[in-house]
Amino acid sequence: MNKSTQHWKLSTHISEYDEAIVEAAELLKQQQVVAFPTETVYGLGGDATSATAVQRIFDAKGRPADNPLIVHVADQSHVEELVTEIPPIARKLIEQFWPGPLTLILPSNGTAAENVTAGLSTIAIRMPDHPVALSILKAAGKPLAAPSANRSGRPSPTEAVHVAQDLDGRIAGIVDGGPTGVGVESTVLDCTARIPIILRPGGVTKEDLQPLIPEVIVDPALAAQGSKPKSPGMKYAHYAPEAPLWLVDGDVSFFQDQINQLQAVDKRVGVMASHELADALDHSRTLRCGSRNNLAEVAGNLYGALRQFKKADVDVILCEAFPDHGVGAAVMNRLSKAAVQKVIQ
Numbered sequence: 001m002n003k004s005t006q007h008w009k010l011s012t013h014i015s016e017y018d019e020a021i022v023e024a025a026e027l028l029k030q031q032q033v034v035a036f037p038t039e040t041v042y043g044l045g046g047d048a049t050s051a052t053a054v055q056r057i058f059d060a061k062g063r064p065a066d067n068p069l070i071v072h073v074a075d076q077s078h079v080e081e082l083v084t085e086i087p088p089i090a091r092k093l094i095e096q097f098w099p100g101p102l103t104l105i106l107p108s109n110g111t112a113a114e115n116v117t118a119g120l121s122t123i124a125i126r127m128p129d130h131p132v133a134l135s136i137l138k139a140a141g142k143p144l145a146a147p148s149a150n151r152s153g154r155p156s157p158t159e160a161v162h163v164a165q166d167l168d169g170r171i172a173g174i175v176d177g178g179p180t181g182v183g184v185e186s187t188v189l190d191c192t193a194r195i196p197i198i199l200r201p202g203g204v205t206k207e208d209l210q211p212l213i214p215e216v217i218v219d220p221a222l223a224a225q226g227s228k229p230k231s232p233g234m235k236y237a238h239y240a241p242e243a244p245l246w247l248v249d250g251d252v253s254f255f256q257d258q259i260n261q262l263q264a265v266d267k268r269v270g271v272m273a274s275h276e277l278a279d280a281l282d283h284s285r286t287l288r289c290g291s292r293n294n295l296a297e298v299a300g301n302l303y304g305a306l307r308q309f310k311k312a313d314v315d316v317i318l319c320e321a322f323p324d325h326g327v328g329a330a331v332m333n334r335l336s337k338a339a340v341q342k343v344i345q
Helices: 019-029 051-061 076-082 088-097 131-140 160-167 252-264 275-280 295-308 328-338
Strands: 006-009 034-037 042-047 070-072 102-107 122-126 173-176 187-190 197-200 245-249 269-274 286-290 316-320 339-344
Touching: 006 019, 006 160, 019 034, 019 042, 019 131, 019 173, 034 131, 034 160, 042 051, 042 131, 042 160, 076 122, 088 102, 160 173, 160 295, 245 252, 245 328, 252 269, 252 275, 252 316, 269 275, 269 295, 275 286, 286 295, 295 328, 328 339
Parallel strands: 006 173, 034 173, 070 122, 102 187, 245 316, 245 339, 269 286, 269 316
Antiparallel strands: 034 042, 102 122, 187 197
């Protein structure tokens, strides 16, 4: 592990020639790992063609070795170097959605380090839509494996301070490019199947995809207990806050009853809710995630809210269940993984 982690804070005007970008890229060329912002969450980058660099990602995160990683690229030529083919539908998706929060599963040609793909015959690739990420990728001159820059199981980081909380002293550097935008990870779409399959809902929704690919299905493993997801970041428990999270699906009075019952047995209750629900509840420890009418806002605030509640302050967190459509599908996917108990009216 790194005894000290270098920190850089960037202005809004960024190029691959900025001193911070050059220094971070140099560390990556030395097979070190560096955290940087993308439009979704902060990623922990390492040379995707170096087994040594990739192992440093796994070690820093405490991530199981059979959990594959997403590779980030700055231009399509790097995709060509990593795969045996780019199916026609994948080319259409690249043209429409890259750079952006869409990861494509494609057939690997073995150029990436074996521990990137965890022994699978496929590889997950995306092009991030963030000036810092793209500048670092260009300066490093390599595709970078870059899962979320947090300790495994913790909420993903949407600010550099979240990265430091989890990984300071464990990685070579953290590039602070400010808060991220989308707030939940990229959508993962398997383009090797006859009908493309959403393996992980994210910033590009099923509704976004359907005009381009009318036939698209959602992986049954996302809903079926005991099924084995094939996507990076989906096999193990994720996103858990320090205190147990309960997902509450019900109206205002039902939600208030859950709070009252827990407080009656001396439990300190934290609440994560929309503006609409928070206004209707009688409770002081409430964090607002955004409006139920703006699920993109909820997604952007989700991980930051999960990190705010500390075990020292609350015994349990009650979280509102949000509509499961559009980007709400990604929000509910993450909350379901974070929750230890779901309360249904």
